[in-house]
Amino acid sequence: MPFPSPSSAPLLLGFPGGMELLIILIIVLVLFGNRIPGLARSLGSGIREFKTGLKEGESGDKGNGESLPKDSPSQRNGKG
Numbered sequence: 040m041p042f043p044s045p046s047s048a049p050l051l052l053g054f055p056g057g058m059e060l061l062i063i064l065i066i067v068l069v070l071f072g073n074r075i076p077g078l079a080r081s082l083g084s085g086i087r088e089f090k091t092g093l094k095e096g097e098s099g100d101k102g103n104g105e106s107l108p109k110d111s112p113s114q115r116n117g118k119g
Contacts, residue, residue, distance in 0.1 A: 055063065068075075
C-alpha cells in the first residue's frame with residue numbers, strides 16, 4: 040500500500056467519527072456529570088439577566104443621554 044501524499048495526510052487526522060464521539064461523551068459525563076446541572080443553571084440565569092438588562096436598556100434609553108450613569112468616567116475626567 041503506498042503512503043498518502045502530503046496533501047491528503049491531514050484528512051487522516053480529521054474529526055472523530057460517531058463511535059469516538061460517543062466514547063468522548065461518556066467520559067465527559069463520568070468525569071463532569073455532577074457539575075453539568077449547576078453549569079446549565081448558572082448559564083440559564085446569566086442569559087436571563089442579560090435579556091432583562093437588554094429590555095431595561097431599551098425602555099430606559101430614549102436617546103436623551105440618560106443612559107450614562109451620573110458617575111461615568113467620561114464626565115469625571117472631562118474627556119470622551
